[in-house]
Amino acid sequence: MALTPQDALPPTPPSDTPAIMSNTRTPAYVAPPAATAHKHIWVITGPAGCGKTSVAEYLHQTFSFPYLEGDTFHTPANVEKMAAGHPLTDADRWDWLIQLRQQSLLALSQPLGPSGVIITCSALKRKYRDVLRIAHYHDPTIKVHFIFLHASEALLMDRVRARQNHYMKDYMVRSQFESLETPTEEERDVLSVDAGGTSGEVQRLALGVVEGVLRGDAAGS
Incomplete structure (x- = not known):
């Protein structure tokens, strides 16, 4: 689906659109301050059950970046x-992806605003990731990064089965793997993280890749 000029216009959010999460708890780790050359959008991606929310909340508390929980922006x-039990179509997701992009830009545009924002979004297909990448063209000082959490289908199926009162059902994991377009080497803004370990292990791996990007940016690389 080709992008149109209308994509540059933020959609009108529903009246019950949730506020961006703020940091309310003391982080387990406090990142050292660093003057980075860019602002960053961190998109935590991967199929259901990979731990997107856990990683996003951990990074949110570590860096005090605003956090946009993608699921809460669905209509x-x-x-x-x-x-x-019906998978969403591309048409179902399109306005949702645009809204996530625009809300991220809005968070980063605030006076004395943060140097980063965190989004959870499965972004299973490359064209979905491309919609979010357009943020860089709105503001070249912004870099978009995808932290791709990957694990086996069997493991993610077990995790989703263990959830209580969540709309995502275990059989939809199969549908997500069928839709998944694993990032290729061409997508250099994708940072892969093994999500097969414990929640704490995955959080620390994700923290390491974020810190590496921020250190390189602060050094001017």
Whole structure:
């Protein structure tokens, strides 16, 4: 699907759009301050059950970056569709992806605003990731990074089965793997993290890749 000029216009968010999460707890780790050359959008991606929320909350508390929980921006129709066991189509996701991009830009544009923002979004297909990448063209000082959490389908299926009161059902993991376009080497903004370990292990791996990017940016690389 080709992008149109209308993509540059932020959609009107629903009245119940949640506020960006703020840091309310003392982080387990406090990152050293560093003057980075860019602002950064960190998109935590991967199929259901890979630990996107856990990693995002950990990075949010570590760096005090605003956190946009992608699922909360779905329309009620999308949530109802998923709860009924029907996968979303590209058309269902399009406005949602644009809104996530625009809300990220808004968070970074605030006076004395943060140097980064965190999003959770499965971004299973390259064209979905491309919609979020457009943020860089709106503001060249912004870099978009995808932290791709990957694990086996069997493991993620078990994790989703263990969830309580969540609209994502275990059989939808199969659908997500069928839709997944694993990032290629051409997508240099994708940082792969093995999500097969414990929650703490995955969090620390993700922290390491974020710190590496920030150190390189502060050094001017």
